[in-house]
Amino acid sequence: MHKDSRNLIELKKDILSAFSADTHKLCRWFAILLFGIYLLSGIYTVKTNEVGLIKRFGKLIRENVESGIHYRMPWPIDEVDKVKIKEVMRTELSFWSDKTGKDTLPSYCITGDKNIVHLKMIVNYQIKEPKSFLYEIYNSEKILKNSMYAAMVDAIAKVNVDDILTIAKYRFQQDIMRLCQERLDFLGTGLEIKSVELKNIEPPSEVLPMFKDVVNAREDASTMIHDAESYSNKIIPNAQAEAAKAISQAQAYKIKKIAYAQGETRKFLKILKEYKKAEDITGFRLHVETLEKVMPKAKKYITGSHINGKEIANTKFFINSQ
């Protein structure tokens, strides 16, 4: 125990003596090291999506420091502000009533024809001028949002509800983008809107079924028209086919009639030619041949030609008049 404490005291003495020789030397090196570290603290980096701005004693001395490793005077002389200039930021804006909440704020837009709609929009924006963004405006996102809200109120107050729900969506987005950018430029925010999207737009739930019925009605109307068109497309070609059939039948009839006439007349002329050679005998032959053909079918009564001096049947009918 005693030996140990004596040893400790001696060790302390040894250390002190070893150091005391170079104390001031060590201090100097230490001071130089500290100063070196202080100087090195001026090294800073700017990332690829950023741009740096250097202030000396609060005053801007350099803008647009590109990405990479750089040096500035250490604190408290110089300061660096970095801005993510290439990053596209995104904010959602809504005029949408959440029934779950207290619902104290009326959250909707009024259209030009005094209808109420709820809508949600998304805005994508970028920092165009880092200097304005940093030193001109206090809360950029808040200002952007309110400029957007004002642009929405302004744009929607001029359109009617049917247009905005259907055909004018694109124009509406463009209007909002333009109106909002005008405001941002006027305020000198250094922000630039990249795009504006209408994410959702809907009439209030109280009247939603009626709006849907209008869509259905439009569908119904087009179905009715479509049906009528298909009816029309069916009956007209059918009529055309029928017409073509009637015409071709008529043409066939005409050809048949002429052919029959030609055939019959030619036959007649041929017979006539032969008949002329022997009129009497041929006439007789034709007459008898016909009777032979005809008479077997009929019931026949043969009587005397006259009863009580009267002719009972006009048999002349069967007699060659020649």
Added chain:
Amino acid sequence: MKTGNKFLIIMLVVIVGLSFLIFYKVDEREHVIITQFGQPVKTITDPGLYYKWPDPVQTVNRFEKRLMLYKTRLIEYLTQDKKNIIVQCFVCWRIDNSLGFFQAVGNNISATKKIDDIVCAQLGSILGNYEMASIISIEKDSVKIKEIEKAITENSNKKTIDSYGIKIKEIGICRLALPQDNVESVYKRMKSERESIANKYRAEGREKADIIRSEANKIQSDILSEAYKDAEIIKGEGDAAATKIYAEAFEKDSAFYKFIRTLESYKRIIDDKTTVVLSSKSDLFKYLNKKTNKVGK
């Protein structure tokens, strides 16, 4: 040597310490007012490094230079045509005259209270000069929201710049709403509007469909009657040509034609239902009579 070193270090520390007390920075985003025992003596708007007496004597008061945003509450106003509308505005403002601001307002919280009072009052009086149709209308040119905003900004600035050193850069209407009673009637109107639009679409659809159908029916009947006409003409041509051919041929010997045509007709007239009464004296039977041996008449 040793004492000299120590002295040097102490001097350095004292100089650095004093410089922190004496020198001060003014940033890009602020105005500074130096007060001497509470009394403003100097206003600095340009950023940079400045010096002053150390603290209890002269104090640095920093003010925001950037554009700030304030939103008013939702307040119901009356338009010129006595219609109620609820409006909320945002106000973009900045400290324009920091000395004036420092003396009359002091800090940002009381500044927003003053802005609120002025802007809401202006909003009420300006809206009273405009009709509802200047705020909400389907006619683009009659909507004067921008004009209203501008008027409120100008009128408010008249009061804030001189009295408070506050400059309002822009006022924008960021929310428009209707009182709850009006909302109910708007819903009612929207419903009936929708119903009439739906009915209109259906009626129009039906009408168009009917037109298409009757058009089709007309075309169909036109085609068929035209075809009938053409067919009859063609048939007539056939009949005429045949008649001509017959006439031309039969004219050559009309007596013979009559003869063989008559014979031809017997073939059709006489069938198994026909009863023929023949005289024995007819030419056909003339050879039945033995008396008649003569051939011919």
